[in-house]
Amino acid sequence: MKRDPLEGLLGHTGRDPGCDAAFEQFDRYCDACLRGKDVEREFPEFMNHLRNCPGCREDAEGLLAALRQLDED
């Protein structure tokens, strides 16, 4: 898929539910990731938000890393 060169500045063009709505889905998204589900298909709008919002992206990655560590211990 051709990447929009302006995406970094103007964001991804797909629907973006915003930080508050994304927060509601964080736990379902993380569990789906940990179970190896196709999150692009199951959470398309949430994934758009992660592309547009560095803070939520960092939080999702951080939460996943912490949960993996908990599961291993």
Add this chain to the structure above:
Amino acid sequence: MENDRDSAEWLRGLSAEGPVREETVSRLRALLLRVARAVATQRRASVPDRGLEEVDDLCHQAASDAAMAILRKLPDFRGDSRFTTWACKFVMFEISTRLRRHAWRHRKIEPNEQVLDRLVDSALPALTRLEQTETLHFLQRAIRDDLTDRQRLIFQAAVLDEVPIDVLAERLDSTRGAIYKILHDARARLRRALARNEGKEERV
């Protein structure tokens, strides 16, 4: 399923009374503190000047606030995820916000025209390679002319200066969700301006 049994056990403990509840709340706080510390360790590079003790204070505050939020919102838990995943997202946001705000505590956030100049000169090598300098010059003008003062400030800070949204929310006495909405609207406005401009060029 083992995960569901685990979630049910947490819910039973937190909904109980007396020593059972106290013991479960104590286990919850320990779990949250552990996650907060794990996140603080991941982000150590972004807060290089902090003493370990100070970071640990932030972890304790985050775990405590997250525990309160979880107990308050417990009736909202619908079991769509594991209880521990649901609970950990609260502490994730608490510690994350605290660490970001602390990392930015000595830095000013204010409108700065020079930031817009950097847009073309250095910020986007990929775009320069694509010979989109014209587009960037147009965007510079659109940022100045088409955005409201608040949209311009937030776009400049969040996108060009990479100020975290939760830091902006604190400085502007707002919320993360509200700041993100303004950023989203600003980006949409710039995209529309760009589309109008491209349409005009095609007609010419």
